[in-house]
Amino acid sequence: MHNELIPFDPARDPQALAASGALDGNVAQFAQPRGPDLLRRGAALDAWCTLRARHGVWPYARVLEGPPEPLATVAGGDGPARRGINFASQDYLSLAAHPAVAEAAQRALREAGPHSAGSAVLLGNTRLSQQLEASLGELLGLGQVVLFPTGWAAAFGAITGLVHGADHVVIDALAHASLRQGAMAATRNVLVHRHLDCDHVRELLARIRAQDSANAILVVTEGLFSMDADSPDLPLLQHLCREYGATLLVDVAHDLGALGPGGGGAIASQNMTGRIDIVMGSFSKTFATNGGFVACAERPARRQLQMYAGPHMFSNALSPLQAAVALESLRIATSAEGDGLRADLLRNAVELRALLAGAKLHCPGAPSPIVPVWTGSESAARIAGMLLARDAVFVNPVEFPGVPLGAARLRLQLMAHHSPAQLRRAAGLVAAACERAGAGRPPALAGAERYRA
Ligand SMILES: Cc1ncc(COP(=O)(O)O)c(C=O)c1O
Known part of the structure; x- marks a missing residue:
């Protein structure tokens, strides 16, 4: 049978497994299949996945x-x-199992039902989503918050909603795919800096500003890198952004709530709460549900995101259940x-x-x-x-x-x-x-x- 699983036999050693071919290859090989048939040209990828x-x-x-x-x-x-x-699930504070979180979800289900039934601009907002925006703003010290259906959508939406083709993005080499894809979709002017290397950021900012003082530069990094578990020097990055008239965006998907004083993440650990230009994050690691957000201090940027960030404007808003779970998780994360x-x-x-x-x-x-x-x-x-x-x-x-x-x-x-x-x-x-x-x-x-x- 084609899809039959070949059970791993403990008597077989990894060398025997290697002979099967299932250890060979990588996704990069199949990334650009050729030919006119969009539905079938992934056949080699399919065969490789099936073998594995x-x-x-x-x-x-x-x-x-x-x-x-x-x-x-x-x-x-x-x-x-x-x-x-x-160790394969993301529930850093174990809040998915917290009785108060379950109770908040049940209450939201009883009182508001399972569905937001519209994008935020089309009556998709609820009292719960408004409270969630306010609570996030308080934790981050940034009053302008926009919610997104996922963290991926928040990252992609933040960059594509704010940056246009004449602008520049300077992004860490190990930034998450959502950030990299957002940058590539927003502008062709994307420069990648060596991981955590602020000297390289400075060099790239200087190079851009030597040629272009008229357009914006967004510097993109993460509070805690999701595959390397390290953090950039945020005060220095924010300082460099000020020096060169650039804007800093920090993705705090993995650290907000889970690390730092009061759950304020790497930003709070580095004493930068309320002092980062743009903070975006996800609820999916610590706050026990799907969803994401972008926060900043400036109302014009919030308006722009509401109108031009596609995954916010043209996607169904967080469900009442998701908003209630994120809100209760946030309450617990910021408590004793x-x-x-x-x-x-x-x-x-x-x-x-x-x-x-x-x-x-x-x-x-x-x-x-x-x-x-x-x-x-x-x-x-x-x-x-x-x-x-x-x-x-x-x-x-x-x-x-x-x-x-x-x-x-x-x-x-x-x-x-x-x-x-x-x-x-x-x-x-x-x-x-x-x-x-x-x-x-x-x-x-x-x-x-x-x-x-
Ligand atoms: C750094 C980072 N940003 C954004 C995301 C996307 O978040 P979500 O899974 O909530 O869409 C992830 C999740 O994998 C992530 O690791």
């Missing part, structure tokens, strides 16, 4: 059965559904209870990193909900991910286009409710899987130098 799925190294095949908690049931990998330790959950999360991050470092694994970045474990080769990430799933430890093997080619890794994402015993058990199994998979060490060059723009 049959050998249990295709993460798309997995499904979660039940809630995304530290102990979760996952089906559809290389065998029957397994209950195991889950949130401080406690963040402390648990950070303790878990420090503990897991120490365990993995003790096993001689390389984990880039600093303690945060994201713990990347370097494998280098895509095949090593695939094998390690599969071996771990077999041991009922669920992680996300990440390869191109999520990260550069040859910089594959396992991404473990922590929750406040992971227990010390779960971390200990997982760390041992991660180390064993990486060794068996032949995970490599990163090149000697560290940090910014590893990624040439």
Whole structure:
């Protein structure tokens, strides 16, 4: 049968798996298929995905059965559904399981129903979405907030809604796809700077301003990079933007709520609350639902986003359920209870990193909900991910286009409710899987130098 799963046989070693071809290739190879037949020219991609799925190294095949908690049931990998330790879901403060969040969702369902039934400009706003805007504005110290149906939409909408073809974007080499695609859609004047390298940002800003003083420049970065768990120097970036008449946008999808004093993320940790030009983020990592936002201090920018950010104007507004869940999650994240959950999360991050470092694994970045474990080769990430799933430890093997080619890794994402015993058990199994998979060490060059723009 064509789609039949070939169960991974523990007796077979990774070399045998390699012979199947399921460890070869990468998504980049199939990105530009040729020919007039739009529906069939992806056949080679289809065959490649099918081969990987049959050998249990295709993460798309997995499904979660039940809630995304530290102990979760996952089906559809290389065998029957397994209950195991889950580092593959994003629920940093464990709010998806919080009774008050569930109660807020039920109340919204009772009182407003499941559907916003229109874009924000066409009666899609609700009391809940207005309260959510106000609460976000308070946390960020930025009074002008626009909501979006997803974080992706917020990133894409922020850039395409504000930047036009004569403007310039200067963007970190490792910025999320939503930001990069937004930049490319907004203007051809996109310059990529080396990861976290403020000297390079300065150089590019100076180069642009030497030729063009008439148009805008948007500098784009993240509060906590989603694959490398590191953060830029935000005061310096904002200072450079002032110096060169540019505007700074920081994507706080992974750090807002989960890190920083009061849940204010990397921006609060760097004492920049209310002092960043544009902040955008997502509810999908810490705030237990789908949705995103863009915030700034200037009303003209808000008006522009409302009118010209396509994913806001031309997409259904957040449902009352989503708004209620995000609002209640935000309330908890900014309360004393949130401080406690963040402390648990950070303790878990420090503990897991120490365990993995003790096993001689390389984990880039600093303690945060994201713990990347370097494998280098895509095949090593695939094998390690599969071996771990077999041991009922669920992680996300990440390869191109999520990260550069040859910089594959396992991404473990922590929750406040992971227990010390779960971390200990997982760390041992991660180390064993990486060794068996032949995970490599990163090149000697560290940090910014590893990624040439
Ligand atoms: C840095 C960053 N920005 C934006 C997004 C998009 O957020 P969402 O998943 O809510 O669409 C993500 C999620 O993958 C992300 O990691």
